[in-house]
Amino acid sequence: xxxxxxxxxxxxxxxxxxxxxxxxxxxxxxxxxxxxxxxxxxxxxxxxxxxxxxxxxxxxxxxxxxxxxxxxxxxxxxxxxxxxxxxxxxxxxxxxxxxxxxxxxxxxxxxxxxxxxxxxxxxxxxxxxxxxxxxxxxxxxxxx
Numbered sequence: 294x295x296x297x298x299x300x301x302x303x304x305x306x307x308x309x310x311x312x313x314x315x316x317x318x319x320x321x322x323x324x325x326x327x328x329x330x331x332x333x334x335x336x337x338x339x340x341x342x343x344x345x346x347x348x349x350x351x352x353x354x355x356x357x358x359x360x361x362x363x364x365x366x367x368x369x370x371x372x373x374x375x376x377x378x379x380x381x382x383x384x385x386x387x388x389x390x391x392x393x394x395x396x397x398x399x400x401x402x403x404x405x406x407x408x409x410x411x412x413x414x415x416x417x418x419x420x421x422x423x424x425x426x427x428x429x430x431x432x433x434x435x436x437x
Contacts, residue, residue, distance in 0.1 A: 312427050314436045326376035402435075 311332040319325040349357045356363040372379040393413040397404045405411075405419040427436055 310426060314427060314431075318437060323378045330376065 311328070315328075316325060319328045346357060349359060351358050354363070356365045368379060371377070390413040394404045394407070397415050401415075401424055403423065405415050
C-alpha cells in the first residue's frame, strides 16, 4: 500500500513577512499578484490527493492518466494558477561560483561568514536571521 506523501521544505517552518514598501518593485516586475498569494499563509495540501496524482503521473508522456482521460498541465495553466507573467524574456541569470561573496555584498550589503564547504550562495537561515526584515525608516535605496 502506498502511504500518503508528506511535503518537506521551508514552507511549513518559515514565515515570510510581507512589507508594503516592496509593492512598487514587485508591481514593476509584474510579480505583485504572485507575491500577494503568499502574503497570507501557504496553501494547505491534501496529502492523499497529492499521492493519487503522483501515482497517476506518467513521465514518458508528461501526463496524468486519470479515469476520465489524459491530462497535462501547460505553461498557460501554470501562469493562470500562479499569476506569473509568461510573455517576454525568462527571468534568469548565469550562475557562477567565482566571486559569489562579492555579488552577495553588492546585492544586500553583507555576506555570511566563509565556510569551507560552501561554494556559493547565502544560506536561508542566515538570510532569515540577518536580512528578513527591512529596517523601519530605511532609505529608499535600502528598501529597493
